[in-house]
Amino acid sequence: MDARVDKTLKITTPSDLEIAMTRMFDAPRHLVFDAMTTPEHVRRWLGCAELPMTVCEIDLRVGGAYRFTWRSPEGRETTLQGVYREIVRPERVVFVERILMPGFTSDEYQVTSSFADIDGTTRLTTTIRHNSKENRDGHLNSGIERGVAPAYDRLAEVVAGLA
Amino acid sequence: MPSDPLSTTFAALADPTRRAILARLALGETSVTELAEPFDMSLPAISKHLKVLEHAGLISRGREAQWRPCRIAPVALKAVDGWLGGFHRFWDENFNRLDDYLEELKANQAAKAEPRTKQKPKKEKQRGRKSR
Numbered sequence: 001m002d003a004r005v006d007k008t009l010k011i012t013t014p015s016d017l018e019i020a021m022t023r024m025f026d027a028p029r030h031l032v033f034d035a036m037t038t039p040e041h042v043r044r045w046l047g048c049a050e051l052p053m054t055v056c057e058i059d060l061r062v063g064g065a066y067r068f069t070w071r072s073p074e075g076r077e078t079t080l081q082g083v084y085r086e087i088v089r090p091e092r093v094v095f096v097e098r099i100l101m102p103g104f105t106s107d108e109y110q111v112t113s114s115f116a117d118i119d120g121t122t123r124l125t126t127t128i129r130h131n132s133k134e135n136r137d138g139h140l141n142s143g144i145e146r147g148v149a150p151a152y153d154r155l156a157e158v159v160a161g162l163a
Numbered sequence: 164m165p166s167d168p169l170s171t172t173f174a175a176l177a178d179p180t181r182r183a184i185l186a187r188l189a190l191g192e193t194s195v196t197e198l199a200e201p202f203d204m205s206l207p208a209i210s211k212h213l214k215v216l217e218h219a220g221l222i223s224r225g226r227e228a229q230w231r232p233c234r235i236a237p238v239a240l241k242a243v244d245g246w247l248g249g250f251h252r253f254w255d256e257n258f259n260r261l262d263d264y265l266e267e268l269k270a271n272q273a274a275k276a277e278p279r280t281k282q283k284p285k286k287e288k289q290r291g292r293k294s295r
Contacts, residue, residue, distance in 0.1 A: 007262065009255045013190060019250070023258050027265040031272070035265060045260035048253070134201065137187075140250050 005121050016133040019140055021126045029115040029122040033090035036113070042068070055079070062087055066095075076102055082111075090115055107135050175219035180204070181212050185235060188222060192234035 005024040012020045025032045035041040039056045047053045047070050054077070055069035067081040082097030092114050099106040109130045116123040130136040175181055184198060199209040213233060216222045225232040 007258070009251065009258060011251055011254075021254060023254075025258075025262065025265060027269055031265055031268050032261075035261060035268065041264070041268075045264045046257055048256070137201065140190075 005118075013136070013140070014127070017130050017136050019128040019130075019136060021124075021128075023124050024118070025122045025124060027122060028120055029117050030090040032122040032124060033093070033115050037087075037089075037093060051078070060084065060087060085110075106139070107131055109135065109139070171219045172221065175215050175221055178212070178215075181216055184209075184212060184216065184233075185221060188233060188235040192225075192232040194230040194232060196230075198233060 005026045007024055007026075010022045014020050035045070037058060037060050039058045042058065043053055043056045046056075046068065051070040051072055053068060054071045055067055057068075058064075058066040060066075062084055064084050065081065066084070067079060069077055069079045071077050077100075079100040080097060081100065082095045084093065084095045086092065086094035092112070094110065094112045096108045096110050098108045107130070109128055111126060111128050113124060113126045116125070128136075128139065130139060176185075180202060183202070187193065187198060187201075195206060195209060195213065198213075199206055202209065213222065213224070217224060220238065221236050222233055223236055225234070
């Protein structure tokens with residue numbers, strides 16, 4: 001396989017309210033679509049390596065709800081929950097979603113995912129639309145503090161290399 | 164005041180406002196006014212933070228335009244990528260796991276479609292695997 005697909009994740013901000021992601025997958029789009037919308041599949045890949053998923057429910061129909069919960073070893077739960085607005089298998093899915101954490105519930109944002117067939121591989125384009133720039137930026141920077149320690153370590157290496 | 168470059172860098176990064184400024188600049192260059200917008204701070208206060216960041220070599224400020232655009236230095240960009248990361252890293256890691264899982268699904272599907280024809284020999288996994 002020399003004609004590998006470029007699996008780089010690209011994230012852009014097309015407007016003040018939006019985040020756009022594109023990513024190629026080396027699989028037909030019905031598989032990618034199903035892997036992202038079926039609980040037994042979603043369980044296998046969505047989440048953080050350190051956090052077990054404790055709830056994974058999907059009612060895949062327009063108006064149907066879904067809920068994903070992860071629990072940290074200390075018992076802190078993070079939940080993504082939403083409602084499907086549009087489902088066109090295997091082309092497109094639109095839903096509204098919010099993030100729930102102890103002491104924090106985000107405003108709702110809308111997510112549109114399109115699955116384009118590129119010679120048997122799939123290009124996923126996801127657009128996340130927030131109701132304000134502050135919320136958009138907050139989403140983009142989520143984990144900013146959690147990631148600081150490893151970033152410091154990397155920075156230390158880079159700076160040491162410059163000296 | 165710390166004098167070695169590493170301490171200067173770390174001191175500059177110790178402040179959450181300055182980290183937020185870097186995170187914003189990782190998205191592209193911008194003016195001081197625009198940078199100041201999300202913060203409940205005066206322009207002079209923001210300018211002070213910018214000076215610290217500039218002194219630490221984490222950002223540079225253009226001379227070409229009157230609005231002196233701020234941009235992130237390549238060194239800082241690497242670090243910011245790590246913590247801006249929350250979002251990027253989350254999806255990057257997840258999509259990498261999804262890649263592996265899709266390979267499994269494809270293999271299952273192929274096995275179902277053609278149960279008797281096994282043209283693809285299992286990957287040479289057992290080869291060259293001595294002891295751990």
